[in-house]
Amino acid sequence: xxRKCTIAQMASIAGLSVHTxxxxxxxxxxxxxxxxxxxxxxxxxxxxxxxxxxxRLRLTGMSIRDMKRYAVLRNQGPATVIERRQLLEAHRRExxxxxxxxxxxxxxxxxxxxxxxxxxxxxxxxx
Amino acid sequence: xxRKCTIAQMASIAGLSVHTxxxxxxxxxxxxxxxxxxxxxxxxxxxxxxxxxxxRLRLTGMSIRDMKRYAVLRNQGPATVIERRQLLEAHRRExxxxxxxxxxxxxxxxxxxxxxxxxxxxxxxxx
DNA sequence: TATTGCTTTAGAGCGCACTCCAAGGTATAC
DNA sequence: GTATACCTTGGAGTGCGCTCTAAAGCAATA
Numbered sequence: 001x002x003r004k005c006t007i008a009q010m011a012s013i014a015g016l017s018v019h020t021x022x023x024x025x026x027x028x029x030x031x032x033x034x035x036x037x038x039x040x041x042x043x044x045x046x047x048x049x050x051x052x053x054x055x056r057l058r059l060t061g062m063s064i065r066d067m068k069r070y071a072v073l074r075n076q077g078p079a080t081v082i083e084r085r086q087l088l089e090a091h092r093r094e095x096x097x098x099x100x101x102x103x104x105x106x107x108x109x110x111x112x113x114x115x116x117x118x119x120x121x122x123x124x125x126x127x
Numbered sequence: 128x129x130r131k132c133t134i135a136q137m138a139s140i141a142g143l144s145v146h147t148x149x150x151x152x153x154x155x156x157x158x159x160x161x162x163x164x165x166x167x168x169x170x171x172x173x174x175x176x177x178x179x180x181x182x183r184l185r186l187t188g189m190s191i192r193d194m195k196r197y198a199v200l201r202n203q204g205p206a207t208v209i210e211r212r213q214l215l216e217a218h219r220r221e222x223x224x225x226x227x228x229x230x231x232x233x234x235x236x237x238x239x240x241x242x243x244x245x246x247x248x249x250x251x252x253x254x
Numbered sequence: 255t256a257t258t259g260c261t262t263t264a265g266a267g268c269g270c271a272c273t274c275c276a277a278g279g280t281a282t283a284c
Numbered sequence: 285g286t287a288t289a290c291c292t293t294g295g296a297g298t299g300c301g302c303t304c305t306a307a308a309g310c311a312a313t314a
Binding site: 095096 | 180183184186187205208209211212215216218219222223225226228229230232233235236237239240243244246247250
């Protein structure tokens with residue numbers, strides 16, 4: 001017997017707003033959630049992992065459009081594992097690329113910070 | 128004597144669209160550009176470095192709002208170097224944070240990719 | 255002189271990813 | 285019963301960062 005939780009509880013667990021949870025369901029990122037007799041959503045514990053993975057994809061810059069592609073494949077079952085892997089691999093390459101770019105730009109920004117420090121020292125000497 | 132260039136040339140050099148160049152000027156990220164007798168913009172070579180630095184800030188996820196703050200400080204001259212350094216240092220911390228998060232999420236995604244590979248192998252054996 | 259291709263402006267439009275609202279139903283506590 | 289705190293929906297609104305349009309003027313070439 002799986003524990004159920006309300007949308008507010010799930011929002012708190014998954015670190016998303018209730019608005020976002022409903023939005024994700026509406027656009028098909030999440031399959032229709034079970035309802036109780038009053039029509040309230042009843043999230044299952046098993047939904048947590050999926051929402052967390054979605055959040056990971058978002059945090060790493062995947063667009064909702066691509067997340068949707070992934071979600072659709074996932075819903076189609078085991079036949080799509082190759083395609084899903086390829087999608088993730090493409091995303092991984094993008095992340096790696098962006099990390100490289102970040103690293104480089106970080107170095108330039110650090111260089112600039114050091115220049116400012118020098119300028120500050122000179123201002124102190126003159127002042 | 129500095130070389131001048133048109134907005135289209137600058138767009139090509141800076142890797143931004145002419146729309147974006149005008150937009151950046153309009154919102155004050157870039158100070159009013161010199162004009163020739165016909166009212167056309169004449170970018171100076173010295174504008175390139177600033178536009179490239181702005182692009183670096185954007186690429187590293189700084190909001191236009193914060194870039195504007197930085198630009199305003201810069202326009203106020205040497206008196207603001209400390210504040211500018213602090214702003215960049217705060218931004219650097221954010222970049223470092225995001226890189227850490229990317230690194231972690233990348234690991235999870237890689238883990239998932241490897242799981243898919245295993246599944247694929249099993250499917251092949253059974254198939 | 256006409257065409258093509260650049261430039262100008264104010265202002266509108268767009269795509270994204272939410273975020274919120276109004277109007278109503280349900281659950282719990284007092 | 286009633287207060288309040290949650291839940292539902294469709295649809296509108298928001299903030300961001302551009303991106304484009306219309307209407308006009310300027311420049312270079314045939």
